[in-house]
Amino acid sequence: MYIATARQAPAAGGTGRIAANVLALGAVSLLTDISSEMVTAILPLYLVLGLGFSPLQFGVLDGIYTGVTALVRVVGGHAADRWQRRKLVAGLGYGISALGKLGLLAAGTSAGAMGLVLAGDRTGKGLRTAPRDALITLSSEPSALGRAFGVHRAMDTVGAFLGPLVAFCLLWTLPARYDVVFVVSFCFAAIGFLVLVLFVRDHRDVLPRVAVSLRSAFGLLRDPRFRRVCVVACGLGLLTLGDGFVYLLLQKKLDVEVAYIALLPLGTAGVYLLAAVPIGALADRVGRWRIFLAGHLALFGAYLMFVGVSGVFLLVGVLLLHGLFYACTDGVLMAVAGPMVPEELRTSGLALLQTGQVLARACSSVLFGALWTWLA
């Protein structure tokens, strides 16, 4: 196994149990995801119907954020390690995003204010991911890390599932009351924040206070194993089509109404949700890196299906493989990388890896987007 920890991981009651901290973080993610997916689901409708934004105007605001979150991720990860306060940095991220929901109400029709609020929301997301994943690795038995991440990601995905449902039910009963959706979204985020504050425990007491610098964070890349993980993950990220692209291809191939594209992610999420825990546990047994690579085989299998299969088999096959890809890679990669990084640099290391992956995928999205425009 990839264990670099000299210490026994605390609080995990044997291999069979998931640490209370992981469950608490799962609950926080579930609530926060309900909150954020509620907004994501209705934001385009709100901007265009509620505020009268031009639909094409808003795309421009979108592109610049990837760079901002990448920077925030690295700085946040570094801050969490330097003061050994992962919970604080994660809490900051969750808090900013919660307040952002109220900011949506306050931004009104100003494109600038709206852009600022959305940038704040992404900043919050960028801040919290790495310290949260670091806390999961620090709270779990190293041998059962895959399963711990599986449980966390499954809970997270339940939230992503429920969010749009809650939002559309609200809009159905209270037509055009986007403000109510934002208020309810804020409530979910606030409860998530409260659960974090009350139930999640940091591990700053058990770690040595060492000098942590940005240099030492990037110095992690000198470790050949960690470097290999980063390089391979980013390389594969470059070959990964964005989700939107996969769904667009499906829609074109199946020739369904464009409006139904919105339902396709539910298929992926459903598979991910069901497979996350068993695949995490499997990864603990047969090797997490192997499962991570196998996940990409599943993804390429999905791409191949576009060539060879059609009809309902294509739909089911692609969504199944796409969901399996997420179950094999998202949490599993963190479970691979976590133990390779010394505990005092855990957040920085994971932030570095996540940032690389995000940037690689953004590149791939731009590349494939350009290809799509030119070839089609």
Added chain:
Amino acid sequence: MRILIVVAAVLVLGAGATAYALRTPEAVSVATEPGPVELSPGRLLFVDDVSGKLASVPLSSPGGPRRVSSLSCKRFYTAAQQGLCLADTTRPMPGSTAVFVDRELQEKRRVEVAGVPNRAKLSADGRMASWTTFVTGDSYSQPGTFSTRTGIFDTQTEEYASNIEGLRVEGRKMTNDMNYWGVTFTSDDRLFYATLGVGGKTYLIQADVVDKSAKALRENAECPSLSPDGKRVAFKKRVPGDGARPWREHVLDLSTMVETPLAETRGIDDQVVWLDNDTIAYGLPGEGIWAVPANGEGAPRQLVPHASSPSLVTG
């Protein structure tokens, strides 16, 4: 103890959200009068913001009491005493219904359309109907953004193009990110003007519905609307500025290709209508329906408060 705090927070936030949701919105009162809404000459038709229903006032006294129908529309347009109502049927998937009505607002036919309603227009003789909806999730790299879909329906031949993306635009390669919106037909029911959005820019195009060809006339022009005499086109032009509606309405003389900014400086996000050859009318969100001279002079004046999507029954 910690559980109790969370439970208490859930209760408090739940109660707060419920109270917020049930809070009665500010009561808006508009004067109404009994009587049927019909497409009779001299009536200004519009969507009543209070009820979401189609309503009308006489153009001679637009600020007076309104008649409200039972027809729900997001956009409405009338020409030659025919009506086209684009209704929002999002339940919960975004969807629209284009409802054709006669002079008494009796439904003649309906067409189900994907996406949320945005524009609806009839040609001057009522034969050619067109509408634009927004569809989300149709973009490869930016999930959550919209693209437009524009349909054209010929009520005479019943020919229906649910999305006019197959136009051949002179001097342009056909690409996937071409979007069309805001159609306005000429009196021959064959040529029309519309907006082409591609690569972050917009163009005013003139197109032929029969041979599916088009040419771009100029850049930066959206939601064209042809004057009754067919000599000028009003459109919105993007100008620098913050806010949701960075547009200024302009009128282009098609013979000289000279454009004139209108006296309205608030951003108009609407496909304006012509009340006659000298005046246009438009809706401003939250501020009702306004009119302004089409020659760039004068000042805007309010016609109908708490209303949107105006159109005038002529003839």
